[in-house]
Amino acid sequence: MNIESKTILITGANRGVDRALVEETLNRGAKRVYGGTRQPFKHSDQRVTPVILDVTNAEQIQKAIESIAILDILVNNAGIDPHDDLSDRAGIERHLAVNLFGTHGVTQAFLPLLVRSQGAIVNVLSLAALASTVQSGIRDLEGGCVLNDAIAACSLGGTWCEVHAVFAGSVDTDMTRSLDIPKASPEYVARAILDGMERREEDIFPDPMSAGIAAGWRSSVSKMLERQFSDYAPENMAKRA
Numbered sequence: 001m002n003i004e005s006k007t008i009l010i011t012g013a014n015r016g017v018d019r020a021l022v023e024e025t026l027n028r029g030a031k032r033v034y035g036g037t038r039q040p041f042k043h044s045d046q047r048v049t050p051v052i053l054d055v056t057n058a059e060q061i062q063k064a065i066e067s068i069a070i071l072d073i074l075v076n077n078a079g080i081d082p083h084d085d086l087s088d089r090a091g092i093e094r095h096l097a098v099n100l101f102g103t104h105g106v107t108q109a110f111l112p113l114l115v116r117s118q119g120a121i122v123n124v125l126s127l128a129a130l131a132s133t134v135q136s137g138i139r140d141l142e143g144g145c146v147l148n149d150a151i152a153a154c155s156l157g158g159t160w161c162e163v164h165a166v167f168a169g170s171v172d173t174d175m176t177r178s179l180d181i182p183k184a185s186p187e188y189v190a191r192a193i194l195d196g197m198e199r200r201e202e203d204i205f206p207d208p209m210s211a212g213i214a215a216g217w218r219s220s221v222s223k224m225l226e227r228q229f230s231d232y233a234p235e236n237m238a239k240r241a
């Protein structure tokens, strides 16, 4: 799916990868970019419409739907990474409230518009969704859930909508400020996400760290199983009947 002339909602649009995605979608000729942020947000480009949207706030999600009539692409990018202490249940719940249930709430709310436009959902996940790290132990659970949730939502009742998962490695944003490791720039990652989307890659590996495992992941047992399980989706069963 190309970005040109499309209407896009990006959650967490004020900084980091999210902000870079706003700029890159504008560069590629987006017709309208809704920037979802928790605090008021301004942009000099007339094509950007700010939307107050804390992804954990059901009322704000409802107001956002009421203010958006057409949507081609939803980028679920808002997220936190508090470097979990897995012995702290409250911390895990805070994490899931944003990255899992927040994403779920926004996806469910905008799905009818996305289906109507035969649009796309882009879920920005982490490489840690594929293999746990000491700092982000909860991310493998969260990544699998977000991905399955979007796929399940899109296959319900034979509705149609593209789903892309972005498995980001380390990116140079506030989130990784304390980590002294090689990081890709948010601008590089934003371009790679949109390139992957335009090439219709289901799974996108948008930086040098993640790109190294892309081929291995695509031919992995997990991916083979995912394809096999998708054969049991009701619409695929119906096609074979």
Ligand SMILES: NC(=O)c1ccc[n+]([C@@H]2O[C@H](COP(=O)([O-])OP(=O)(O)OC[C@H]3O[C@@H](n4cnc5c(N)ncnc54)[C@H](OP(=O)(O)O)[C@@H]3O)[C@@H](O)[C@H]2O)c1
Pocket (backbone or CB within 6 Å): 011, 012, 013, 014, 015, 016, 017, 018, 036, 037, 038, 039, 053, 054, 055, 056, 076, 077, 078, 079, 080, 081, 098, 102, 124, 125, 126, 127, 168, 169, 170, 171, 172, 173, 174, 175, 176
């Ligand atoms: N940086 C990395 O190395 C890395 C690696 C893998 C995956 N990711 C993922 O990439 C995405 C972007 O991360 P980033 O690196 O750009 O992080 P960031 O610079 O920390 O930005 C996070 C963004 O999410 C927003 N946000 C947090 N909680 C929110 C909520 N409840 N509702 C709405 N917005 C909320 C923040 O808004 P406020 O300004 O209001 O806090 C901010 O705009 C995240 O999903 C992250 O998990 C990042």
